[in-house]
Amino acid sequence: MLRESLSDGTVTIRRFDLNDLERDLEAKDEEQIKWLWGAEDREKWVAMSSDQRRAHARATIMMYRDTFGPGPKWSFAVDADDESYVAYVDCDLANQHVPHGQANVAYSSHPAFRGSGYVSRAVRLVFRYLEENTEATEAHINVAADNEPSLRVARAVGAEAANQWVDEQGNSMIRFVYRLR
Numbered sequence: 001m002l003r004e005s006l007s008d009g010t011v012t013i014r015r016f017d018l019n020d021l022e023r024d025l026e027a028k029d030e031e032q033i034k035w036l037w038g039a040e041d042r043e044k045w046v047a048m049s050s051d052q053r054r055a056h057a058r059a060t061i062m063m064y065r066d067t068f069g070p071g072p073k074w075s076f077a078v079d080a081d082d083e084s085y086v087a088y089v090d091c092d093l094a095n096q097h098v099p100h101g102q103a104n105v106a107y108s109s110h111p112a113f114r115g116s117g118y119v120s121r122a123v124r125l126v127f128r129y130l131e132e133n134t135e136a137t138e139a140h141i142n143v144a145a146d147n148e149p150s151l152r153v154a155r156a157v158g159a160e161a162a163n164q165w166v167d168e169q170g171n172s173m174i175r176f177v178y179r180l181r
């Protein structure tokens with residue numbers, strides 16, 4: 001039976017639920033959209049009314065909640081101290097930029113909680129989650145070479161820069177690899 005949450009005493013990663021909707025809408029700022037979204041999703045989001053945005057975010061949270069199980073992807077809400085959903089983190093064993101069966105790890109923080117150390121704690125918990133629940137031996141974090149805050153997370157969790165590559169949009173990317181178990 002898969003665990004639905006994991007905690008280090010300060011930060012907890014857990015399965016999503018619909019109470020996360022308001023915070024999710026608040027957290028979608030320029031930074032998140034710039035670094036984490038593909039060009040197509042960005043254009044669609046810009047064209048949506050606020051009701052459409054809410055319906056879209058709600059459907060995405062339901063998808064995170066309902067696909068949490070056998071994998072290959074787990075999306076977690078991150079709680080910290082007394083605050084709910086301060087960040088998002090996921091791991092995906094079927095990501096096109098990572099060898100099949102190895103994990104791609106991605107993350108984003110609610111703007112009000114950036115710089116609190118919550119994301120690096122959450123990523124360390126995801127590593128533990130992968131070790132306890134999957135056969136993956138590597139976690140990959142692919143970061144745009146000029147995304148300084150994200151480079152800090154990758155370095156803080158002890159992942160090592162492995163190679164540089166160029167994504168479909170022409171962005172220069174650095175692959176960080178963390179050896180699991």
Ligand SMILES: CC(C)(COP(=O)(O)OP(=O)(O)OC[C@H]1O[C@@H](n2cnc3c(N)ncnc32)[C@H](O)[C@@H]1OP(=O)(O)O)[C@@H](O)C(=O)NCCC(=O)NCCS
Nearest residue numbers: 031032035108109114115116117118119120149150152156
């Ligand atoms: C990238 C992002 C998630 C980083 O979030 P964050 O809140 O800064 O992350 P953390 O606070 O956990 O910081 C990570 C490390 O950098 C340190 N740090 C954070 N801000 C710092 C600063 N201004 N100066 C020096 N160190 C800093 C933290 O202490 C932590 O190290 P530690 O674990 O040793 O304490 C956030 O900027 C974000 O949401 N960006 C938009 C989405 C995005 O780019 N996602 C990544 C795509 S690859």
